[in-house]
Amino acid sequence: MGILKDMFAALKGAGSEVGEAIIDANAVRILEQEIREAEKAINNARQSLTKLKGSEIRMKREINSLNTDISDYEAKALEALNQGNEELAVKVADRIAEHETDRDEKSAEYEKLSTEVRKINTMIKNRNKVIQKNKRELEKVKTIKELQKTTSSISCNFAATGSSAHRVSKALERVKAKQAKWRDNMEAGDWMVEEENTDDLSKELKEAGIGTRGITGNSVLDRLKEKQRPSA
Amino acid sequence: METTLEDLALDLNTTTTLEGTRFDAVVTDSGVMEVICSNNDEFPIHIAMTDTQILSVTPLFHVKEVQEDKLVELNTLLLQLSPAIPLSSIGLQEGNYILFGAMALNTTFENIVHELEVQAENTLDVLEAVEDLLI
Incomplete structure (x- = not known):
C-alpha cells in the first residue's frame, strides 16, 4: 500500500480534525535515518562486492592458466608416448591429474563465488529500488508536512477574519474596486500626458486649420506646376 | 548555492513585473x-519548500463557507475548472x-515570479x- 493511502486512511479514521498533524515530525526523521542507513549498508555491500569480484576474476585467470598447462602437458605426454618413453609419459600424466584436480576444485570454488557475486549484485539493485521508492515516499510525506504548515496559517487567517458571511464576495469586491481604481488612474495618466503635449492655443489653431499644413500629394503637385510655369 | 525562503523574499520584495505587479513577501515563524x-x-500566497519542490498555496475558503446544499455542485465545478x-x-x-502550484526547487526566479502573478x-x-x- 502506498504511503499516501496509509496517511489518508489514518486521517479519515481520526475524523478529519482540522489542524491535526497527519505527519509526525519524528516519523519523518526515522524514515530519513532508515534511508541513510540503507544507503550506508549498500555502500558497504558494494565494497565487499568489489573484493569478491576481484577474487572471481583472479580465480578465473588461474583456471584458464591451469587449462593451458593441462593442454600443454597432454601434448607433451603424447609426444613421450610417441617416442616410446612410457615412464616419462606416466610422470606427465600424474602431473596432468594433479592439475586437473586443482582446476576442478578451483572451478567449484569459482562457481560458488560467481553465484555469491550475482546474489549480492541483485540484492544491491533491489535495495536501491527500495531506497529510491522510500525517497519518493519521503518527498510525498514532506510535501504534505509543508502543506500542513501553510494550512495552519490559513486556519489562523480564517479565524482572524471570523469567516464572516460573504467574506469571499466582500474581498473580491475590494480587489475589483482596487483594480478599477488602478485602471482609472492609468487612464487619467494617459489623458494627462496627452493634455500636456498639446496646449490650448495649438489645439485652437489646429481646429481652425492654421499651422497644420503638411506636405501632401496636392501641395507637391502645386509646387511642381509652379516650377513648370514659364517665368515671366 | 541553496535558495532559502528568506533569499526569495528579499528578491520578490524588490521586483516589479512587466504587468506592474509588485510583491510583499514575509517569512513567518512557522x-x-x-x-x-x-x-x-x-x-x-503561502510558499513552502521541500527538498525538491517549491509549493505555492492560496487559501480560497473553508468548507464551512460553502452553502450547505451546494457542496456537490461546488466540488463538481471546481473539478471542471481545475484543468482550465x-x-x-x-x-x-x-x-x-486551496489553489496551489508546485515548482522544481531549481526553477529560475523569473519562473517563480510568473507563477505567483x-x-x-x-x-x-x-x-x-x-x-x-458560497455563503
Whole structure:
C-alpha cells in the first residue's frame, strides 16, 4: 500500500480534525535515518562486492592458466608416448591429474563465488529500488508536512477574519474596486500626458486649420506646376 | 548555492513585473513565506519548500463557507475548472479549499515570479466562478 493511502486512511479514521498533524515530525526523521542507513549498508555491500569480484576474476585467470598447462602437458605426454618413453609419459600424466584436480576444485570454488557475486549484485539493485521508492515516499510525506504548515496559517487567517458571511464576495469586491481604481488612474495618466503635449492655443489653431499644413500629394503637385510655369 | 525562503523574499520584495505587479513577501515563524501580490492583495500566497519542490498555496475558503446544499455542485465545478486554470490546481487541505502550484526547487526566479502573478490572477477567476455557491 502506498504511503499516501496509509496517511489518508489514518486521517479519515481520526475524523478529519482540522489542524491535526497527519505527519509526525519524528516519523519523518526515522524514515530519513532508515534511508541513510540503507544507503550506508549498500555502500558497504558494494565494497565487499568489489573484493569478491576481484577474487572471481583472479580465480578465473588461474583456471584458464591451469587449462593451458593441462593442454600443454597432454601434448607433451603424447609426444613421450610417441617416442616410446612410457615412464616419462606416466610422470606427465600424474602431473596432468594433479592439475586437473586443482582446476576442478578451483572451478567449484569459482562457481560458488560467481553465484555469491550475482546474489549480492541483485540484492544491491533491489535495495536501491527500495531506497529510491522510500525517497519518493519521503518527498510525498514532506510535501504534505509543508502543506500542513501553510494550512495552519490559513486556519489562523480564517479565524482572524471570523469567516464572516460573504467574506469571499466582500474581498473580491475590494480587489475589483482596487483594480478599477488602478485602471482609472492609468487612464487619467494617459489623458494627462496627452493634455500636456498639446496646449490650448495649438489645439485652437489646429481646429481652425492654421499651422497644420503638411506636405501632401496636392501641395507637391502645386509646387511642381509652379516650377513648370514659364517665368515671366 | 541553496535558495532559502528568506533569499526569495528579499528578491520578490524588490521586483516589479512587466504587468506592474509588485510583491510583499514575509517569512513567518512557522517557516512559511506569505506573499501578497499587488494584483490581488486580498488572498495571499503561502510558499513552502521541500527538498525538491517549491509549493505555492492560496487559501480560497473553508468548507464551512460553502452553502450547505451546494457542496456537490461546488466540488463538481471546481473539478471542471481545475484543468482550465493555467499553472495552478485546486485542492482541499484540512477543510480549506486551496489553489496551489508546485515548482522544481531549481526553477529560475523569473519562473517563480510568473507563477505567483498567474496564481494571484487565477485566484480571482476561480473565486468569481464559485462566488454564488458560497455563503
